Amino acid sequence: MAYFIQLAFAGLAQGCIYALVALGFTIIFKSSGVINFAQGEFLLVGAFIASVATFEWGLNFFLAVFIALLITVLIGVLFERFALRYMIGRPAFAIIMITIGLDILLRTGVVMTGKANERPPATPYGIASGVNYGGVHFGENALWTILVTLICCVALYIFFRYTRYGLAMRAAAIDQEAALAMGVNIRLVYALAWGIAAAVATIAGIFLAINVTTFDSTLGSIALFAFPAIILGGLDSIPGAVVGGVVIGLVQLLTQGYESHIANFVGIGFDTITPYLLMIIILLVRPYGLFGTRKVERV
Amino acid sequence: MTIRPALRMTIGALTCFAILAVFLVGCGTNNGGGSLKTDFGVDTSAKTISLGILTPLSGPVAAPIGIPLTKGIETYFDAVNASGGIDGYKVKLIERDTQYDPQVEVSDYQQIKNQVAMFAESLGTPTTQAIVPLSANDHILVSAATLDSYLAREPYMVLIGTPYRLQVENAFDYIVKKLGVQHPKTGIIYQDDGYGQDGLTGYKEAMACYGLKNVGEATYEATDTTFTAQAAQLKASGAQYVFLTAIPTAAAGIIGTAHAIGYDPHWVLQSPAFASGLLQVKGLNTLLEHEAWVVGQGAAWGDTSVPGMAEMLQNIQKYDPGQQPDGYFEFGYTEAKVTYAILKKAFDNHDVTRAGLLNAFNSLNNVDVGGLYPTLHYGSAPNQRVPSRDNTVYSIDSSVAGNLKSLSGDFTGSCAEQSQF
Numbered sequence: 001m002a003y004f005i006q007l008a009f010a011g012l013a014q015g016c017i018y019a020l021v022a023l024g025f026t027i028i029f030k031s032s033g034v035i036n037f038a039q040g041e042f043l044l045v046g047a048f049i050a051s052v053a054t055f056e057w058g059l060n061f062f063l064a065v066f067i068a069l070l071i072t073v074l075i076g077v078l079f080e081r082f083a084l085r086y087m088i089g090r091p092a093f094a095i096i097m098i099t100i101g102l103d104i105l106l107r108t109g110v111v112m113t114g115k116a117n118e119r120p121p122a123t124p125y126g127i128a129s130g131v132n133y134g135g136v137h138f139g140e141n142a143l144w145t146i147l148v149t150l151i152c153c154v155a156l157y158i159f160f161r162y163t164r165y166g167l168a169m170r171a172a173a174i175d176q177e178a179a180l181a182m183g184v185n186i187r188l189v190y191a192l193a194w195g196i197a198a199a200v201a202t203i204a205g206i207f208l209a210i211n212v213t214t215f216d217s218t219l220g221s222i223a224l225f226a227f228p229a230i231i232l233g234g235l236d237s238i239p240g241a242v243v244g245g246v247v248i249g250l251v252q253l254l255t256q257g258y259e260s261h262i263a264n265f266v267g268i269g270f271d272t273i274t275p276y277l278l279m280i281i282i283l284l285v286r287p288y289g290l291f292g293t294r295k296v297e298r299v
Numbered sequence: 300m301t302i303r304p305a306l307r308m309t310i311g312a313l314t315c316f317a318i319l320a321v322f323l324v325g326c327g328t329n330n331g332g333g334s335l336k337t338d339f340g341v342d343t344s345a346k347t348i349s350l351g352i353l354t355p356l357s358g359p360v361a362a363p364i365g366i367p368l369t370k371g372i373e374t375y376f377d378a379v380n381a382s383g384g385i386d387g388y389k390v391k392l393i394e395r396d397t398q399y400d401p402q403v404e405v406s407d408y409q410q411i412k413n414q415v416a417m418f419a420e421s422l423g424t425p426t427t428q429a430i431v432p433l434s435a436n437d438h439i440l441v442s443a444a445t446l447d448s449y450l451a452r453e454p455y456m457v458l459i460g461t462p463y464r465l466q467v468e469n470a471f472d473y474i475v476k477k478l479g480v481q482h483p484k485t486g487i488i489y490q491d492d493g494y495g496q497d498g499l500t501g502y503k504e505a506m507a508c509y510g511l512k513n514v515g516e517a518t519y520e521a522t523d524t525t526f527t528a529q530a531a532q533l534k535a536s537g538a539q540y541v542f543l544t545a546i547p548t549a550a551a552g553i554i555g556t557a558h559a560i561g562y563d564p565h566w567v568l569q570s571p572a573f574a575s576g577l578l579q580v581k582g583l584n585t586l587l588e589h590e591a592w593v594v595g596q597g598a599a600w601g602d603t604s605v606p607g608m609a610e611m612l613q614n615i616q617k618y619d620p621g622q623q624p625d626g627y628f629e630f631g632y633t634e635a636k637v638t639y640a641i642l643k644k645a646f647d648n649h650d651v652t653r654a655g656l657l658n659a660f661n662s663l664n665n666v667d668v669g670g671l672y673p674t675l676h677y678g679s680a681p682n683q684r685v686p687s688r689d690n691t692v693y694s695i696d697s698s699v700a701g702n703l704k705s706l707s708g709d710f711t712g713s714c715a716e717q718s719q720f
Contacts, residue, residue, distance in 0.1 A: 003535055006560060010527035017524075055579070108357075117363045118547050118576030127555045127582040137560040212524050213555035214548050214580055217358075221522050256528030260517065268518045269491045271528070 002135035007257040008250060013142035015249020016149035017211070020204035021226035022233065022241035023152070024197035030173040030236050031193035033092070034084070037099040039201055040223025041106035046072045046202025047209035047219055048110050050122035056115075061124040068122075069202050075106075076198030077191045084194075085187065107217055116217040121209035145207040152200060153242055160238070165192060173236070225252070228279040234292025243290060248275045338652040339439075340416035341388070348642065348651065349391045350376075351415035353407050353430075354422045354444070356396035363547070363574050364627050365422055368444055369394065370619055371631025372420055372638075374611075377618040379639060386646040392419065401429035412437055417656050419638045420444050420631070424494050431456065438653045440660055442638050444630065446570075448497050451720045452681040457641070457660060459634045460596050460672055461687045463494065463569060465715040467501030467542055468508065469690040470567045470594040472712025474540055475509040486515035486538030486564075488529050488553055490545055498544025498569055508714035514538050519549055526552045527560070534562035542567045547574035554591065555583055563590055570595035570626075573695070575702045587695045593703060594690050597633075598671050600624040600701035607636075607669020624700040633671045637686075640666045673709055681720040688715045 021039060028036045046068045053064035079102055087095050110116045129140035160166040165188070171179040172189045180186055208222060209215045229248045233240025255271040288294050340349040352372065355365035376390045384390060393415055395407035404426040408418075412433075417440040421427045424445045434441045434455045441457065443450050448462040461469070467487075474480050487502045489495035495518065506513050515536030517529040530553060533541055541564045543550050550572040557563065563586070573593045578584045601624065603609040611632050615622045622628060644659035645651045661679040666686075668675060675686035689711040693703035 003531055006531050007528060010525060010531075014525045014527075111358060111361075114362055118551070118574050118579070120580040123581075127580075127586075128559045130559065132561065139559050208524055211552075212526075212548065213551040213583055214577060216548055218522065219524070222524050224522070253525065253528055257531060260532060269520060272520050 003257070004254075005134070005136045007253050009136065009138060009142060011250035011253030012246060013139075013145045013211075013249070014253060015246035016145045017204050017208050017222070017245075018226050018229045018249050019149055019242040019245025020152065020200045020207075021223055022229040022245045023156070023238065024201045024204075025226060025230045026233075026236065026238055026241040027156075027200075028193050028197050029230075030238070031169050032084075032190050034095050034099065036194075036197065037096060037223075038079075038103035038106060039197065039226070040220030041103045041110075042072050042076065042198045042201035042220075043205035043208065043222065044110055044217065044220035045075065045106050045205075046198075047121060047205035047215060048113075048116065048119065050202075050206050051119050051209065051215075052113075052115065054122035055120060061122055064122045065202075065206060068206070069199055072198040072202045073195045076194035080190050080194040084190070103220075107220060111217045118214045119209075119216060120214055121212075122206065123210045127213060141207060141210045145211075148203060148207070149242070152203065153238075156196075156238060165189075169193065225275055228275040230289075232279050232282050232289055234289030236293055237289065237291035240289055240291030248278070251275065251278055334649060335646075336650040336652050336655060339413055341651055346384070346388050347391045348385070348388045349393055349415045350417060350419040350638065351408075351411050352392050352394040352420045353397050353404055353418060353426070354394065354420055355399040355426075356394070358398040358400075360399040360423065361396075363576065365399070367622075367625040368422060368627040368631035368634075369420065370622060371628040371633075372635040374614050374618045374622075374628075375632050375635035375639070378614045381617075385639065385642050388646070390642075397422070397426050399423050399426060401426050405429050405433065408433060412439060415439075416651060416653070417638070417641070418442060420634065425492070427456070428493065438657065440641065440653070440656050442634055444634060446497075447493060448500070448685075448720060449493075451684045454679070454684075455657065456684075457637060457677075458684065458686050459630065459637055459675070461690050461715070462685060463497040463544065464501035464504070465685075465688050465718060466569055466594045466690055467498055467544070468505045468714040468718065469688075469710070469712045470542065470592070470692060471502075471505040471509050471511060471540075472710075472714060473594075473692045473707050474567075475511075476712065477707060477710075480540075482510050482512050483540050484514045484536075484538050485511045485540045485542070486513070486517070486533045486536055487542045488517045488519065488533065488545065489543075490549065491518045491520050494571075495544050498542065502542055502544075504718060505714055508712075515541075519545070519553075521546065521549070523549070523552075526556045529553055530557035530560055530562060533557065533564070534560060538564055540565045540567060542569070543572050544569045545572045547572060547577055551577050551580065551583055554586055555580075558582075558586055566591040567692075568593045573703075575625075578695070578697045578702060584697060588697065591695055592706065593693045593695060595626070595693060595703070596672055596687070596690055596709075597626060597629050599699070599703070599705060600626075600629065605670035607633075607671035610669060611671065624702075626701060626703070629671060633668050636668045636671070637666050637675060685720055688718070690715075 024039045050064045050068040053059045053067050125140045131138050168184045229244035233244025255274045259270045354369045355361045380389045397404040408430045421441050422444040424447045427443045446462045448464040450456040489498045515533045515538050517532045598605040598608045641660045645655045663677040666675045689709050691705050692707040696704040
């Protein structure tokens with residue numbers, strides 16, 4: 001039982017990281033209809049800046065995280081302002097290609113510093129910090145990952161539900177033209193979406209880097225696992241992104257932990273495909289994901 | 300004017316002879332002292348011989364492996380050229396960045412294959428695998444900076460050092476025979492690719508040779524970002540010694556996660572699983588220094604009692620003064636010594652064509668690399684193309700140059716001795 005709980009707890013924490021990455025995808029998609037393929041690299045840049053600020057500049061962990069957040073949010077907002085804004089009305093394919101370009105730029109930028117290999121993560125605690133109960137280790141990083149993800153979800157809920165800008169973003173998500181007619185500043189909505197997405201990616205990156213003990217420039221590839229999470233939860237649903245992320249994390253870890261028992265049947269590395277298998281099964285039953293909005297068009 | 304038949308035949312024969320002579324001159328050139336046969340990559344007027352380098356100079360593998368390893372090769376040939384070259388021929392390196400991507404590697408290979416006599420470096424298992432059939436088709440020798448066992452069966456591949464499979468076998472020889480641990484409970488965590496499979500093959504052979512009690516096997520993908528399942532699996536199995544056929548970041552993640560869930564077996568790291576950068580991580584450095592060994596090869600950095608090391612350090616001072624202690628630099632430098640031996644033999648045979656280089660390689664027998672690595676052996680059969688079967692088990696020690704301290708000295712285990720390729 002301890003083995004199962006250990007895996008489930010790790011899966012929940014890993015799922016929370018997927019959820020944070022998925023949240024970034026969903027927020028941008030909801031407000032602008034763009035799938036940001038650079039989301040994973042925001043995570044890398046955030047973790048990298050926090051690490052450099054801690055180890056090269058000698059800053060306190062929390063100050064390093066603040067600087068990382070500031071820089072990634074700035075990159076997100078500036079990219080929206082100076083690249084994407086000129087693409088309004090262009091085909092979705094062209095916009096996607098531009099986000100892929102940003103993805104390559106960010107990763108190359110990190111690699112070119114020459115400091116991206118076996119990078120120690122910025123962390124406020126030791127690698128074995130945590131509590132043991134019933135033969136299960138509840139790691140401090142995993143506990144904080146779950147707690148911070150919850151806080152982010154609540155904060156985003158309050159922001160979207162009760163603030164003026166949140167309302168503006170929701171309005172723009174439902175109908176951009178109507179929102180524009182009602183005086184909503186669409187440019188500000190886009191900038192906010194990119195800023196929030198960059199911020200949640202940075203938080204995910206910092207937790208993920210601590211989780212893997214050392215990291216390199218491939219850290220952003222985790223976004224590949226967030227894709228099934230957002231599709232599974234529903235591309236335009238914020239609760240869907242969170243539920244999708246957690247489900248993917250749990251399924252992946254439990255498959256990893258138990259696949260050796262059925263290795264003769266499924267072979268090794270089955271855990272790599274389980275998120276995608278699950279995604280396909282859910283889409284067969286619910287084509288718009290668990291919480292996605294069914295599109296109704298007048299013909 | 301009429302020409303008599305006999306005279307016409309004579310003129311015809313002379314013309315044929317002249318054409319043949321021109322053709323032969325085109326194929327082989329005279330090198331003063333004797334006829335030197337050449338084809339690709341040799342400029343007899345400028346007296347240069349060009350060698351190809353296929354290595355990641357950008358991307359994640361560049362900084363820790365690609366760049367220092369290539370610098371090792373450059374430094375060695377800088378010294379060779381400064382001392383007059385090989386039989387008066389200066390070595391020219393034509394480098395291409397593969398980004399550790401098999402597709403880019405193939406494209407780079409195709410671009411420069413006709414400009415070079417042989418490839419003095421092809422770094423990486425998946426990248427080198429991509430050009431194995433091409434090099435066989437083009438009859439071009441490739442010095443491989445990877446220790447994948449199967450390359451020993453490929454006639455145009457030049458291996459440097461003991462293959463991964465034998466590294467695992469030697470590690471367990473050390474545990475069972477040198478330390479006297481009988482029937483230890485063991486496990487392995489390996490990367491799910493060709494590199495990992497090579498480690499797993501060695502592990503299975505070691506199980507049979509040394510009576511290991513295999514209690515757990517787990518695998519991971521190179522893209523994995525959590526290692527709790529693997530660590531928990533091995534913890535549940537109760538393995539005392541766990542072999543890691545991994546890359547450094549994964550090794551760090553596995554060891555750190557296992558420690559966090561209260562599992563601290565003795566870790567044995569395949570040579571590419573360790574990188575000095577891991578010692579920067581607080582907490583992990585202590586674990587590595589107390590609970591991990593690395594199985595690899597090579598003289599300790601700075602040990603000037605080893606002639607090859609003394610020579611290498613002198614050359615670093617002259618040609619690459621900023622170079623820090625680095626095992627991959629040492630590997631590249633050693634690799635260049637083997638390439639030099641092939642070229643020298645070919646020049647001695649007056650045949651630096653591709654066929655001549657293959658012939659020189661097949662007849663090398665022993666290459667003394669000055670103690671940087673043990674004497675390397677080569678021949679024409681797969682078993683003879685395994686250059687060495689010995690290893691050293693190191694502890695990790697941040698206070699010594701290169702961060703590795705020999706525990707076992709250089710040795711060949713009985714299993715590695717008998718292993719067939």
